[in-house]
Amino acid sequence: MRAQASGISRRQFLGTAAAGVATATIVPRNVLGRGQTPPSEEFGGALIGCGGRGQGTFRSMGDGIRMLAQCDVRFVDRADNKTIYTDYRRVLERQDVDVVAIATPPGWHALMSVAAMAAGKDVMCEKPMTRFISEGRAVADAEKRYGRIFQICTFGRFGGNRRLRKIFESGLLDQCDTVRILRGGVKVKQWSGRVVFDVRPVPENLDWEMYCGPAPLRPYHPHRFGGTHRGYWDYEGGGLADMANHHLDRPAYEYGRDLTAPVEVIPHAPIAHPEACGMWGWCEMKYADGFTLVLDSGEWGSAYDRLEQRNTSEQDILNMLSEEDREKLDELPDPEPLVTFAEAIRTRKQAGGNADVTQRVATIYHLANVAFRCNRPLKFDPDTERIVGDDEADRLVNQPMRAPWVL
């Protein structure tokens, strides 16, 4: 982050500038742009990344969105640049596209999200929101800067316990000895990459250069493409990055772990292959307030046994407050119900799974993955969002992109 000569960082400035949007409930027509679409009317939509979850991602934006464009790197043999595209940049140039669903491999998510919002579009993005930690801040900044709606395509937090959330959001609890352990469900073996493979010719209908995008241009083999891409560090962080947003979205909301980030990470994993996401056992993550979160894959090595889960219920957490603070909590308003994407694009209220909170959720599993790859404990600064005292591990927080892709 730059020196703060004016005493206000870029992040603080964007927060100030965005405040007006967060409180607005009625939308002037011209906010939406592109012909001043009234909130009650149909929106023009586009889908980028049409395989796998793509159509479902588009549908998750809700009713009243007409599909105007579909874009996929597999469409080389059928692209007409009217309704079918291979190059998302041409989709974002369209003035009649109001909302974009992004369901490409995650290496593209941040680049496409930021560009879409810079072009005035609202975004529904498949999980994970990003490939690397620093990308998430760029997405959150773009959301604030351009007053756009961003929603991650997992919705666990919408069923979250708002009373529990209120305790952590209130700031009344500055020390907490909760240990929350999440076990299994992370598809470590399923989404591992091949370390031995046959290089094949690129299929004629596939724009492989565009597929690789910001990642190194690797020799083509089919396992790098079409869902199994998840096992390759270039595009995604294995089963952990694929699944963790599902498992973490709700507890991160309830326990306020989307308001900050871990400060210490202790991994247990064998050394990974440089390109293929591999096996890992568990990761213990400590927060500045004493909260401990443990991810235990259950797929490699012995089960996690360093700590027992403890003090996770609403009553447990309430008991950590003094009587005086409990009274103060009662006087505070409950958190507002979270706003869905469908409502957000019509009211311009911030969506419940916005980029700011999702960046914090994504940081949990990206940080675990960095620690697995580095094979050593790490310290993290939640304010700067950088690894402290380990420059080489920090290089995996803000990994370089292959030009001309850049944030």
Add this chain to the structure above:
Amino acid sequence: MAVSEELQALVAQLPDADNRGMYTENIDKEAIEATIASLFQGGTAFVRGLVDMLDEPGTHANLKPHYGLHCLANHTLVLQDEPARAALAGVLCEKLADPEVPPHNKEFLCQTLQWVGRRESCAALGRCLHDEDLVEAAAMALVGIRQGAAETLRAVLPELQGKCRMHAVYALAVLADPQAVSHLQDALQDDDREVRIGGGLGLAKLAVPATAQNLLAAADQATGWERIQLSHSCFLLAENLVAAGETAAAVTIYQQIWETRDDEPHLREAAEKALAAIR
């Protein structure tokens, strides 16, 4: 070059791929780490040997030396052994100049240097910027290393053309090197759209007030994707100017966007909000 039997025996101890061609079965952390510790004892001779053992990507013959070299590089970082790390990086740089090492393996060496390289690695990587097969990996490695990278890029940039120039401009842009202002201003006027976009982003990161009018003019003249990107850079520049205390220059940018972007209401709105926040 002949690889010693001792090294070959150690490399053979590293895991084989399982029946899916993956590292998901029989992965023994302690055994791997013991092998890597033994490889470490072999010093630079073993590093050279591992590079010599690299083969075609994806082959069984490539797997173990490829994995072993990666693990060995990380091992120096885990130990925080700077002399060993410097020696390892030095061998990788030496091998970048070896005509016997094929380009796909040199790319892997660049990829390893991106992670483990140091200031001293920049010169060797800079020489790779002339090579269309290596420029992408070398530019990414320089961005990863950061220290010493910008001066290398600035020195080489005037000699580069086409794809090589584009990658160098983007690396320079990301590094936000204060001495690169003129290079990035030149890039903003380039014939290549991608180079112009990269130049604009670099100027935005540098936050030099005197570049604001050039960037605004470039954004204003651009169409389509380039207009989206250069307008985005105008906003980044304004935010960085605010952070640097150059508020008047930031106001000029926001004001001009607000006055001229009638057909891009989201940009007018964003400029209006930013102006309100400044005032």
